[in-house]
Amino acid sequence: MSKRLSVTLLTAPALIVLLGVFLIPMLLMLLLSFQDAKQAFTLENYALFFQDTFYLEILWRTIRVSLWTVLATLVLGYPVAMFMAQATGKMRGIVTMCILAPHLISVVIRNFGWVVVLGEKGWINETLIALGIIETPLRLLYNELGVVIGLTDSFIAYMVLALATSLYSIDPSLNKAASILGASRTRTFFSVTLPLSLPGIVAGTTLVFSLSMSAFVTPALMGGTSVKVIPVLAYEQIMSTLNWPLGAALAFLLLGSTIMLVSLYTKLIENKRYKEVFAS
Amino acid sequence: MKKINVLGLITFLVIILVNLPFLVIIPSSFTAAGYLAFPPEGFSWKWYAMILDRPEFIDSFWTSIKLATISAILATVLGTLAAFALSKYKFRGSGFINALMLSPLTVPSLIIGISALLFFTRIGIAGTFMGLLLAHILISIPYVVRLVLTGLSSFDYTLEKAGYMLGAHPLRVFWDITLPLVRPAIASGMIFSFLTSFDNVTVSLFLVAPDTTTLPLAIFSYMQETLDPLVASISSVVILLSLVFIILLEKVYGLERLFGLNSQSH
Amino acid sequence: MSFLAKVYDVELRSIMKKFQNNVVVQDFNLQVEQGEFISFLGPSGCGKTTTLNMIAGFLEPDGGDLLIKGQRMNGVPPYKRELGMVFQTYSLFPHMTVAENIAYGLKLRKVNKAEMKERVDRVLSLVKLPNVADRYPKQLSGGQRQRIAIARALVIEPSLLLLDEPLSNLDAKLREELRDELKRLHHEIGVTTIFVTHDQEEALSLSDRIVVLNHGFVEQIGTPLEIYNEPASEFVHTFIGKTNRLEGEVVEVNGDRLTVRTNDGMLIQAAKQTRSFAPNQKVIAFVRPEKIQLSATASSDAENNVKGELQIASFLGSFTECEVKVGGNTLSVKVQKLIDKATEQEAAKGIICYWNAEDVLVMPTERG
Numbered sequence: 001m002s003k004r005l006s007v008t009l010l011t012a013p014a015l016i017v018l019l020g021v022f023l024i025p026m027l028l029m030l031l032l033s034f035q036d037a038k039q040a041f042t043l044e045n046y047a048l049f050f051q052d053t054f055y056l057e058i059l060w061r062t063i064r065v066s067l068w069t070v071l072a073t074l075v076l077g078y079p080v081a082m083f084m085a086q087a088t089g090k091m092r093g094i095v096t097m098c099i100l101a102p103h104l105i106s107v108v109i110r111n112f113g114w115v116v117v118l119g120e121k122g123w124i125n126e127t128l129i130a131l132g133i134i135e136t137p138l139r140l141l142y143n144e145l146g147v148v149i150g151l152t153d154s155f156i157a158y159m160v161l162a163l164a165t166s167l168y169s170i171d172p173s174l175n176k177a178a179s180i181l182g183a184s185r186t187r188t189f190f191s192v193t194l195p196l197s198l199p200g201i202v203a204g205t206t207l208v209f210s211l212s213m214s215a216f217v218t219p220a221l222m223g224g225t226s227v228k229v230i231p232v233l234a235y236e237q238i239m240s241t242l243n244w245p246l247g248a249a250l251a252f253l254l255l256g257s258t259i260m261l262v263s264l265y266t267k268l269i270e271n272k273r274y275k276e277v278f279a280s
Numbered sequence: 281m282k283k284i285n286v287l288g289l290i291t292f293l294v295i296i297l298v299n300l301p302f303l304v305i306i307p308s309s310f311t312a313a314g315y316l317a318f319p320p321e322g323f324s325w326k327w328y329a330m331i332l333d334r335p336e337f338i339d340s341f342w343t344s345i346k347l348a349t350i351s352a353i354l355a356t357v358l359g360t361l362a363a364f365a366l367s368k369y370k371f372r373g374s375g376f377i378n379a380l381m382l383s384p385l386t387v388p389s390l391i392i393g394i395s396a397l398l399f400f401t402r403i404g405i406a407g408t409f410m411g412l413l414l415a416h417i418l419i420s421i422p423y424v425v426r427l428v429l430t431g432l433s434s435f436d437y438t439l440e441k442a443g444y445m446l447g448a449h450p451l452r453v454f455w456d457i458t459l460p461l462v463r464p465a466i467a468s469g470m471i472f473s474f475l476t477s478f479d480n481v482t483v484s485l486f487l488v489a490p491d492t493t494t495l496p497l498a499i500f501s502y503m504q505e506t507l508d509p510l511v512a513s514i515s516s517v518v519i520l521l522s523l524v525f526i527i528l529l530e531k532v533y534g535l536e537r538l539f540g541l542n543s544q545s546h
Numbered sequence: 547m548s549f550l551a552k553v554y555d556v557e558l559r560s561i562m563k564k565f566q567n568n569v570v571v572q573d574f575n576l577q578v579e580q581g582e583f584i585s586f587l588g589p590s591g592c593g594k595t596t597t598l599n600m601i602a603g604f605l606e607p608d609g610g611d612l613l614i615k616g617q618r619m620n621g622v623p624p625y626k627r628e629l630g631m632v633f634q635t636y637s638l639f640p641h642m643t644v645a646e647n648i649a650y651g652l653k654l655r656k657v658n659k660a661e662m663k664e665r666v667d668r669v670l671s672l673v674k675l676p677n678v679a680d681r682y683p684k685q686l687s688g689g690q691r692q693r694i695a696i697a698r699a700l701v702i703e704p705s706l707l708l709l710d711e712p713l714s715n716l717d718a719k720l721r722e723e724l725r726d727e728l729k730r731l732h733h734e735i736g737v738t739t740i741f742v743t744h745d746q747e748e749a750l751s752l753s754d755r756i757v758v759l760n761h762g763f764v765e766q767i768g769t770p771l772e773i774y775n776e777p778a779s780e781f782v783h784t785f786i787g788k789t790n791r792l793e794g795e796v797v798e799v800n801g802d803r804l805t806v807r808t809n810d811g812m813l814i815q816a817a818k819q820t821r822s823f824a825p826n827q828k829v830i831a832f833v834r835p836e837k838i839q840l841s842a843t844a845s846s847d848a849e850n851n852v853k854g855e856l857q858i859a860s861f862l863g864s865f866t867e868c869e870v871k872v873g874g875n876t877l878s879v880k881v882q883k884l885i886d887k888a889t890e891q892e893a894a895k896g897i898i899c900y901w902n903a904e905d906v907l908v909m910p911t912e913r914g
Contacts, residue, residue, distance in 0.1 A: 003369055010365035011377060014358040014421055021418040022384055025399035026391065032398060076297075079290040084541075086287070096536045098295045102302065104529075105522045106479035106496045109515040112503060113301020116308060116318050116512070123304060123318040153298055161539055168541070177637040179624040180602055181651040181702065191650070195641045214388030216482050221503060231390050238394055238486065248398070251391050258388075276682055277641045 033248035045249035055233075055250075059257060062229040065144055065219070066212035069151040070205050073159040076152070077204065081163035082193075085170075103157045111221040114150050115141060118222075142224030150218040155211050159204040166200020167193070199278050202269055206262050213258045230254045302519055309512035316509050327513035337514055340498035343409070344478055347494065351416035352473040358417070359424025360466055366425075367432040381425045384418055389482035392419065397486040407489030415483050420473035427472070427538070431465025468533035475525055553616040555580045555738040556601065556706060562609035563596055570596050572762045574610070578740070583732050585741045585749040588759035589785070594742045597759075598710055601740065603627050615705055630699030630737070631708040634715060636691045638683040644670075644694050645679040651702040669701040672731070689720045693727065700735065707739045713748060721748075728752060746786045750774065758782045776820065780909050783832055790838075790877050792831045793911070796823045804908055806831045810874035815849040817903035821910070828911040835880040837905035840868065841898050848900035856893035859885045870899055 036042040049055045080099065084092050102110065117123045118140035125137040140146055170193065178188040216231040223229065230250055237247035296303075304318050312322025331337055359381075366378050384392060396415050400406035405414075435458065443453040481496045488497050495518065503511055529535065556578040563571040571593040578584050586594035599605040600612060603624035612619045619627060638647050645666055652662045670676050673693040683691055692712055699707060709728075713721045729752055732739055743749055749756050750770045758765040758773060758781075766778035777783035784791070794808035804816040806829060814831050823829060833850075844851040854872035861884060868879040870893075877899055885893070 003371065007365045007369050007371055010361040014362040014381060014425070015377075017358060017414065017418055017421065018380060018384070021396060021399075021414045022387075022392065025395035026387070028402075029391070029395035029398050076290070076294050079287045080294050083287040083291040093534075093536055095291060095295065096539070096541060097530065099298060100535050100539055101523075101526050102298045104475050104479070104526050105302070105519055106481065108481055108496045108500050108503070109305065109518055110301045112499070112511055112515055113305045115503075115507065116304050116316060117300060119507075121317070126318075153301070156294065156298060161541065164541055171635060171637060173633045173635055173637040174639060176602075176604060176624070177631070177633060177639070177698075178650070179604075180627070180629055180631040180708075181698070182625045182628075182654040183650075184623075184625055187654070192639060210388075214390050216390055216485070217500070221500070231388075234390060234394065235485070238397065244398065248394060251388075251394055255388060255391060277684075 029248045030252065032245050033252055035245045037245075045246050046253065048246065049249065049253050058228055058230055058233060059253075061144070061227070062213055062231075062254070063257070063261070065147050065151065065227075065229065066209050068144075068148045069155065069212045070208050072148060072152040073156045073208050074201070074205060077156050077159035077163055080156075080160050081167050081200075084160075084164050085167040099160055100157050107154055107217050108221070110153060111150055111218055114146070114153065114222060118146055118149065141222060142226065144223070144227055146222040146224075147219050147227055147229075150222040151212050151215055154215070154218055155208045158207050158211065162204030162207060163197060163200040166197045166203070170196045198269070198274065202266065206265065209265075210258050210262060214254060305512050306516050306519065309509055309516045311509050311512075313509075316507055316512065320509075327509040328517075330510055331514055331517070334510070336493075336498050336502075337495065340493045340495045341517075343492060344495040347409070347412055347416055348474045348477040351413055351420055351477045352470050354413075355417045355420035355473045356424050356466060356470040359421045359469060360428050362421075363425045363428035363432060367429055367435070368437065378425075378429075382422045385422045389419075389480075393483040393486035396483065400487065406487060407492060409492055411487045412484060412492065412494070415487055416477040416480065419480065419483060420476050423472050423476065424466075424469035427469040428462060428465050431462040435461055464533050468529055468538055471525055471529045471532065472538070475522065475529075478522070554578055554613070555582070555615060556740065557613040557616075558597070558601075558610065559613070560610035561597065561600065561607045561612060563593070563600060563605065564608050570762050571600075571607075574764055576757060576764075576767065578738060580738055581736045582754045583739045583741065583752055585743060585753040585756045586759060587743060587746060587749040587756050587785075588765075589744060591761070592759040593762040594744075594757075594759050595710060598708055598740065598742050601706075602629060602631055602708055628702075628704055629706045629708060630702060630704035632692070632695045632699050632710065632712045634711045636683070636688075636695045636715075638691055638695055638698070640683055643680050643682055644675075644686070647683070647694065648698045648701050651698065655702065665701055669697040672700070672734070673697045673727070688716050689724060692716065692724060696728075696731065700731075700737070704737065707737045709739065709741045711742055711744070713743070713745070725751060750786070758785065760785075777907070780830065780832075780912055783907060783909070787834060788878060788880075789832045789834050790875075792833075792875060794829060794831060796825050796827045796829055796908075799823055799825055803903070806906075806908060808873075808875070812852060812873055812875070814906060815903040816906035816908045817849075819908055821908070823908065823910070829908050830911055832907040832909070833901055833905055835867070835878040836865075838877065838879040838899050838901045840870070840879060840881055840893070841900065842892070844898050845900040847902075849903040850906070851898055851900045853896060853898055855895065856890060856897050859890050859893075861885075870897060872899065 033045055034041055034043065036044060080095070084095050087095065115122070119125070120137045120141070122141070124140065128134045129137065140149070174192050174196070175188055178192050183191060214231055215229075216235060219227060219229045220232050223232070231254065234247045234250040234254070237243045237250060307320050308316060308318050309327055310323050310325070311317060311320035311327070312324035313320070362381055366374055366381075392415070396411070397406055400411045405411040439457055440453050443457050448456065479496060480494070481500060484494050484497055488494065499511060499514060526535075529538065554577045556576070558574050558576040561571060561574040562569065574597060576584075586597060588594050596605060600607050601614075603619065603622060607620060614627065639650070642650065648666045648669060649662050652665060657665070666679065667676070670679060673696060675690060675693055675697075678686060678690065678694070683694070686694065695712070713724055716724060725748055732752075741749070741752060750773075753770055755767060755769055756773050757767050760781050766773060766782045768776070773782060774786055777786070783789060792808045792812070792814065794806045794814070796804055797807045797813070798805040802817065802819050804819055804823060806814045806816060808814065808831065816831060839845070839848070852872050854870040854877065856868060857871050857876065858869045860867045865880050865882050866885055868881060868885070870877045870879055879899060
C-alpha cells in the first residue's frame with residue numbers, strides 16, 4: 001500500500017465532512033451575503049450596516065460587553081492560575097476539575113442557573129431584601145451586567161487555562177534568583193512573573209474576546225429584549241425576518257470586526273522586544 | 281504563607297462562582313411550590329414526574345442521546361484515521377491538512393450554524409436528523425484529531441518496527457502495539473465528542489425543526505416562555521448525565537491532561 | 547557573644563533539617579573563614595543542596611543555628627540576606643537583556659544610573675564578556691550564560707557567594723574551562739564561596755576545604771589533600787577517585803605497620819597507618835589503581851608483589867586502565883603507558899602487580 005494511497009484513504013472521510021459541512025457552506029454563505037432579494041450581486045447588505053447607526057450601536061455594545069468580560073475573566077482568572085501554579089499536584093488537579101468540569105455542561109443550563117440567582121425574585125435579591133440590606137431589588141439581569149456575568153462564567157475556564165499554561169512554564173528558580181538578589185515577593189511578581197506570563201495573557205484575552213463577540217445563547221437568555229448583540233440580530237434576520245443575505249452579512253461583519261480588533265491588539269502588544277523574548 | 285491564602289481565597293470564590301448555577305438549580309428542582317424559588321419551599325418530586333408528561337422533553341432527550349452517540353462514534357473514527365495519517369506519514373501538505381482539520385474551532389459557532397442552514401436547505405436536509413448529525417460530527421472532529429495527535433506524538437514508531445521484525449503483520453501490529461497506547465486518547469475523544477454534541481446549542485439552533493430538536497434547544501425554547509421548576513428538574517437530569525460522562529472522562533484520560541495542563545515541567 | 551569569640555563568615559551550628567519524618571540533614575557543624583572556597587560534596591540526596599538552600603534562606607532549619615558574619619539568620623527571608631547565588635539552570639531572566647539582568651540587583655538597591663553602568667561594565671569584563679550587554683539570554687551559549695549568572699551574583703558585592711552545581715549542565719570541555727574561570731575569579735576577588743557539587747574532581751581542584759556528605763551526615767571536613775590521603779571513613783575514600791577494596795583480617799601489628807591477610811589468602815603490607823589495630827581484627831585494605839605498577843618481574847623495592855593474569859586493558863588516552871585477576875580478586879590498575887598487543891598477550895599469561903606499603907589504607911570493617 002503506497003504512502004500516498006494510505007494517506008488519502010485515511011484522511012478522505014474527515015476531509016469530505018469538512019468540505020461538505022464547513023468549507024462549501026461557508027463559501028455559499030459568503031456569496032449569499034453579497035446577494036439581494038433577486039439574487040443579483042450587491043453590497044447593500046454590508047452598506048446597510050455602516051449607514052444605519054442602529055447596527056453600529058449594536059456592534060459597539062457587543063464590543064463593550066466583550067471587553068468587560070475580558071476584564072472580569074482576567075482579574076478573576078489570574079489569581080486562580082497563580083494558585084494552580086504554586087499548588088501541589090493533588091490540589092492542582094482538584095482545582096482544575098472544579099473549574100473545567102462545569103464547562104462540559106450545556107450553556108443553557110448554566111445560564112438558567114444564573115437567572116435563578118440574579119432575577120428580580122432571584123436568590124441574591126431575596127436574600128439581600130430579607131437581610132434588610134436593600135429595599136428594592138437590584139437589576140442584575142436582562143441588562144449588560146447580567147450578560148457580562150453570564151459570559152464571565154462561560155469563559156473564565158479558557159482564561160484560566162491560557163494563563164496557567166503560561167505560568168506553569170516559568171522556570172521556578174527565577175523567583176529564587178530574584179529573591180536572592182533582594183526582591184521582595186511583590187517585587188518579584190511584577191519584575192518576573194507578570195512579564196513572563198504575557199503570552200498567556202495575550203492568548204487568554206484574545207480568546208475570551210473572540211468567544212464573547214460571537215456568543216449567542218448567553219446574551220439571548222440573560223440580556224433580554226433590550227440588550228441585543230450582533231449574533232442575536234443575525235439570528236433574528238435569518239430565522240424570523242428570513243432575510244438570509246443580511247443575516248449572513250451581519251455574521252461576517254462580526255467576524256471581520258473581531259479579527260481586526262484582535263490583530264490590532266496583538267500588533268500593539270507584540271512589539272520588537274516581545275518578539276525577541278517570546279518568539280521560539 | 282500569606283500570599284497563597286489570598287490566592288486560595290479568590291480561587292475558592294471563583295470555584296463557587298462557576299458552580300453556583302448547579303448548586304442553585306438542583307435544590308430548586310425539588311421545590312413543592314408551584315413557582316421557581318431558591319431556596320426551595322418544601323420537598324417534592326413532582327417536577328420530575330412532570331417531565332414524563334412532556335413529550336417535547338422526552339423526544340428531544342432521545343434525539344440528543346442518539347445524536348451524541350452516533351456523532352461521537354463517527355467523529356472518533358474519522359478523526360482518528362486522519363490523525364494517524366498526519367502523525368505517521370510525513371507528506372507535503374500535512375501541515376495544511378492539520379490546520380484544516382482544526383479550522384472549525386477558529387470559526388464562531390454562529391457562522392457554522394448559519395452556513396450549514398443555508399447549504400442544507402439547498403440540498404434538502406435542513407431540519408432533519410441527518411443535518412444535525414453532520415453538523416455535530418463536524419464540530420467534534422477537530423477535538424478528536426487534536427487529542428489523538430497528542431496521544432500519538434509521544435508514540436515511538438520504532439515499536440511498530442520492532443513488531444514487524446518479530447513477525448507480526450501490520451494489522452496485528454496496529455491492534456497489539458499501537459492501539460493500546462493511544463486508546464486513552466481515542467476514548468477521551470469519543471467521550472468529549474459526546475458531551476460536545478449533547479451540549480451544543482448555537483450550531484444546532486439553526487438546524488432543528490419542530491419535530492426534530494435537541495434537549496438543550498427544547499429547554500431554550502421553553503425558557504423563552506416560562507421559567508418554572510420544570511426547567512430546574514430537566515436541567516438537573518442533564519447535569520447528572522453530564523457528570524457521569526465527566527467522571528468517565530477524568531478516569532479514562534484526566535481533565536488536566538485533556539485541556540493540556542499536565543504538570544510536565546514541575 | 548564574648549568579644550573573644552571569633553566571627554566567621556558562615557557558621558553552621560548543629561543544623562538539622564527534616565521533610566515530614568525524614569531527616570535529610572543531621573548535626574551539620576561548620577565554620578567558614580573569610581575568603582575560603584568550601585565545597586559540599588556528595589552523591590544526590592546527601593543533603594548538600596538542602597543545606598545550601600538553608601544558607602540562602604529558601605528553607606528553614608528545623609534545628610540548630612545559622613550565622614552569617616556573626617548574625618543569626620534563622621527566619622530571615624532570602625531577599626534580606628545580601629548573598630550572591632548561581633543556580634544549576636543559570637536562571638537568567640529571559641525577558642531582560644544581559645545588562646538588565648546584571649543590573650537588577652543594583653536597581654533594587656537604588657544605585658544611580660551612572661554607577662550602575664560602570665559596575666555592570668566592570669563585572670562584564672571581569673567574566674570576559676564585554677560585548678554582550680544588549681543581548682538576550684537565549685542568544686548566549688551555555689557557558690556564556692553561566693558566566694553572566696556569576697556576574698549578576700558578584701556585581702552586588704555580596705559577602706558570600708553560593709553556587710548550586712553550576713557546572714552540571716555543561717559538557718565536559720566547557721566544564722573544565724569554567725572551572726578554571728571560577729578559580730581565577732575567586733583568586734581575583736576573594737569572596738567567601740560555598741560550592742555544591744557531586745563531581746569530586748571539581749571539589750578537589752577548586753576548594754580550600756571540602757565537606758563530604760553522605761545521607762545527611764558530615765563524613766569529613768578537610769583540605770583536598772586530607773580528604774584524598776587521610777579519609778575519615780570508607781565512604782569518603784571510595785567516593786573520591788577509584789580504589790581497590792580487599793577484605794581481610796589483621797595478622798601482625800608493628801607500630802604503624804600492619805600485615806593483612808585477605809579473605810583469599812593474599813598477604814598485604816601496610817605502612818604509615820594513622821589508625822591502630824589489633825591482631826585478628828576484621829579490616830578492609832584499599833589501594834588506588836594509580837599506585838599499582840605492572841611488571842614482568844617482581845620489584846625488590848616494593849613490599850607488595852603479587853602475581854596475576856591481565857584480563858582487560860583499556861587505552862584511555864593519557865593512561866591505560868587494566869583489570870588483573872589476582873587469586874579471587876580483580877585489581878584495577880592504572881598505568882601511564884601504552885600496552886601493545888604482544889605485551890597484552892604475555893601479561894594475560896602472567897604479570898606482577900607491585901605497590902608500596904605506605905600506599906595501602908587500612909580501615910576497620912564498618913558494622914552493617
